[in-house]
Amino acid sequence: GAVVSQHPSWVICKSGTSVKIECRSLDFQATTMFWYRQFPKQSLMLMATSNEGSKATYEQGVEKDKFLINHASLTLSTLTVTSAHPEDSSFYICSARGKQGLSSYEQYFGPGTRLTVT
Amino acid sequence: AQSVTQLDSHVSVSEGTPVLLRCNYSSSYSPSLFWYVQHPNKGLQLLLKYTSAATLVKGINGFEAEFKKSETSFHLTKPSAHMSDAAEYFCVAPGGYNQGGKLIFGQGTELSVKP
Numbered sequence: 001g002a003v004v005s006q007h008p009s010w011v012i013c014k015s016g017t018s019v020k021i022e023c024r025s026l027d028f029q030a031t032t033m034f035w036y037r038q039f040p041k042q043s044l045m046l047m048a049t050s051n052e053g054s055k056a057t058y059e060q061g062v063e064k065d066k067f068l069i070n071h072a073s074l075t076l077s078t079l080t081v082t083s084a085h086p087e088d089s090s091f092y093i094c095s096a097r098g099k100q101g102l103s104s105y106e107q108y109f110g111p112g113t114r115l116t117v118t
Numbered sequence: 119a120q121s122v123t124q125l126d127s128h129v130s131v132s133e134g135t136p137v138l139l140r141c142n143y144s145s146s147y148s149p150s151l152f153w154y155v156q157h158p159n160k161g162l163q164l165l166l167k168y169t170s171a172a173t174l175v176k177g178i179n180g181f182e183a184e185f186k187k188s189e190t191s192f193h194l195t196k197p198s199a200h201m202s203d204a205a206e207y208f209c210v211a212p213g214g215y216n217q218g219g220k221l222i223f224g225q226g227t228e229l230s231v232k233p
């Protein structure tokens with residue numbers, strides 16, 4: 001149980017275009033989803049926290065107009081990188097936190113999405 | 119504020135020898151603590167978690183960790199390393215009350231296993 005999927009697993013796009021990444025909780029309802037960014041050989045950096053039906057909360061330094069997050073249902077959150085540039089190339093990972101029945105702090109991680117902007 | 123420190127950025131062991139990955143935490147209360155493993159270009163997989171039920175926690179793939187409050191440590195161990203254990207390991211703690219469920223990540227320890 002507690003499986004999180006991401007789609008796509010990797011994407012290449014041209015500079016200036018937008019890319020949408022989906023994060024789904026497959027067998028549980030995720031009240032909160034988190035989006036992370038990871039650079040090579042580094043730890044995960046939290047970008048934003050999204051709760052179903054409300055606006056995402058962005059970490060300091062993360063441009064909310066560039067990284068659009070939508071959490072429209074209890075099983076789906078999307079991250080859209082708008083007007084992508086080469087410096088946005090990175091590994092993006094989502095995670096989900098469930099309702100009662102699951103540890104209140106434990107997060108379940110997706111497999112990640114490798115974004116390359118050319 | 120909660121913080122997590124992984125004392126080694128890189129650990130190298132030979133196959134069949136013990137593994138020790140060190141983690142210290144800073145908290146004013148007994149926290150939950152987690153160890154996650156990440157293989158290259160993959161997401162994070164939970165190895166084990168401490169939730170105050172028992173100080174010695176057994177996880178998957180033969181890993182275990184001991185919570186030592188007096189030392190504020192939560193080191194990860196395995197008696198005998200396998201080649202497939204080569205990966206990045208993260209010690210993780212909750213961000214604390216009123217943090218919306220955020221997690222605090224250690225810097226990560228890269229484990230290399232030599233044949």
